[in-house]
Amino acid sequence: MPKQSKVGWVVAGLLIALFVGALDVTVVSTAMPNIIADLSGTHLISWVFTIYTLTTCVATPIFGKLTDLFGRKPVFTIGVVLFVGGSILCGFSQSMIALIWFRAVQGIGAGALNPVCFTIVGDLFAGEKRGRMMGVFASVWSVAGLLGPLVGGYFVDQVSWRWIFFINLPLGVLALILVLGFMRETFEKQKKSIDFAGAAVFTVAISALMYALLSGGDKYAWDSAVIIGLFVVSALFLFLFVWVESRVKEPMVPLSIFRNRVMNVSNLSGFLAFSITAGVTIYAPIWIQTVLGHNATNSGLTVMPMSLAWPLASNLAGRLMYKVGMKATVVWGAALVAGGAVWLSALELGSPYWFWVCILSILGFGMGFISNPTTVMVQSSVGWEMRGVATAANSLLRSLGQTVGVAVFGTIFNHFVGTAGAKEQMTSGMHAIFVLMLAIAAVHLLTVAFLPPHRKVMAQQVS
Known part of the structure; x- marks a missing residue:
């Protein structure tokens, strides 16, 4: 169990660690053209991203269980060391094959960082404070999404693409110093069954x-x-x-958590909602470029309203969920996402650019009201000894939702574009995707309606 820690320093260390992992997702995309020019292997480019996603998803629940078995600090240390070590190896890569293998190591480290950071936050804070802090930590992903292209572009243009990986070393060391130096954790010494x-x-x-x-x-x-x-x-x-x-x-994933209604609904919510955001992030820029004729820079900035609205709503939800009710907060978020999906499915060839700004703002705001309260509910519905695996399971379902969404939406899009490459076919493909997103949003709204009332949720809370 955690003892009294110097919370401010620990939180700073966790934010840095989470930021490093989140930043890596966007900076690699920015630097990819230069990496290809240096290492060749264009046909392997997708594997640079695929292997990272695969190893992260596999590692997440495993590290979540290890967090509950051996404590938060050892797993946090392993995660940072693997991620930073993989980053350094990526920076020294002399071939695309080597880069792919080292990205796999990075992904394993990332599989520890995300769940253990949120688990430690759940340990350090309870009740309304936990909700507010989850909102702060959710903001890290949006900040990283906004800064990633700038940081990646700077290193590529001014130094070398290799420094997008080397920069993780000082940040990772700083995160380790802060968390290991200021977090106090006692752990009962007993034989563990892995x-x-x-x-x-x-x-x-x-x-x-x-x-x-x-x-x-x-x-x-x-x-x-x-x-x-x-x-x-x-x-x-x-x-x-x-x-x-x-x-x-001592099961890696105790089956008892699947008898928890809050867990089941929250995990299904994460799967459905994150599949929508993954699709929007991919196809919004394509629509802006192909239909509205904007350049790549403008299309890239299209998702910014969602990146800004999401953390704003997460912080607001952290303050409101204990006042208006957790279920009401999540249902309101799901209703906003459904409303955004309705508007999305109604887009036409002549729809103006500002429609996208409004739609993505609504979707981002809705996701902030969904993701933060469901994370808090998942962590609060189990004790300390299962918080790591519960957090990891929720994180895994969200990642699977994104992956499944991208696969399904891509299949639909390729079906339309495969018949002809004209703008009309691409538009028809994206419109079919948007209609499917609306159907998913409707199912999601129905799903969160099955959350227990706020009174029952609070009665099940474990500090």
């Missing part, structure tokens, strides 16, 4: 699923033997994983 079988089976299941989703419709056709085989393998190993978890002494 679920190696569950971790191994889960790794195969999620790896097969993620590879199928990331490769389907691109490297392989969705109806190819490879993709179908991967889905079958994933399903079989997920079934085996449930069987293993029901029998081991």
Whole structure:
């Protein structure tokens, strides 16, 4: 259990660690043309991002359980060391193959950083303070999204693309010094039982699923033997994983958390809502360029309203959820997302640019009212000994939602564009995607309606 810590310094260290991981996602995209020019291997470019996503998703729940077994500080240390070590190796890469392998190491480290940072915040704060701090930490992703292209562009233009990775070393060391130096944590010394079988089976299941989703419709056709085989393998190993978890002494993912209504609804909410935002982030710039004729810079700035509205709403939700009710806050957010999706599905060829500004602001505001309260509810519905795995499970479902959304939306888009490359076909493809987003938003609104009333949520809260 955590003892009294110098909270301000610990929070600063956690923010730095989370910022480093969030920043990496955007700076690599900015530097990619220069990396290709230096290392070649254009045909491998997608793997630089795919391998990072895959290893992050696999590692997240494993580290979440290790956080509960061995404490927050050891896992935080492992995460930072792996991420920073992988970053340094990426900076020294002499081939695209090497860069891909080192990105895999980075992804494993990132799989520890995100859940353990939010878990420590859940430990340090309770009640309304926890809600407010979650809003602050949610802002890190938006700040990183805004600064990423600027930071990446600066290093690429003024120094070298390699420094987008090397800069993680001093920041990671600073984060370690602050958290390890000022966070006080006592842990009961007893023999721990590690679920190696569950971790191994889960790794195969999620790896097969993620590879199928990331490769389907691109490297392989969705109806190819490879993709179908991967889905079958994933399903079989997920079934085996449930069987293993029901029998081991200390399961990696205790099945009891799936009997928790708050957990189930919050995780499904994360899966559905984050699939929408992933699609909007990809297809909004495409619409701005192909339909409205704006340049790449303007299309890139299109998602900025969502990046600004999201943390603003997260902070506001952190202050309101204990006053107006957690369920009411999430339902309001889901209603905003559904409203934004209605407007999105009604876009026409002649719709003006400011429509997008309004739509993305509404979506970002709605997501802020969804993501923050659901994170707090998930953490508060379990005790300290399960908070790490609960947070990790929620994070994994959100990542899976993004991946599945991108795969499904990409398949729909490619179907329309594959018939012809004209603007009309691209527009039809995006409109079909927006209609599907509306359907998902409607299902999401119905889903969060099943959250228990605020009174019951508060009664289940564990500090």
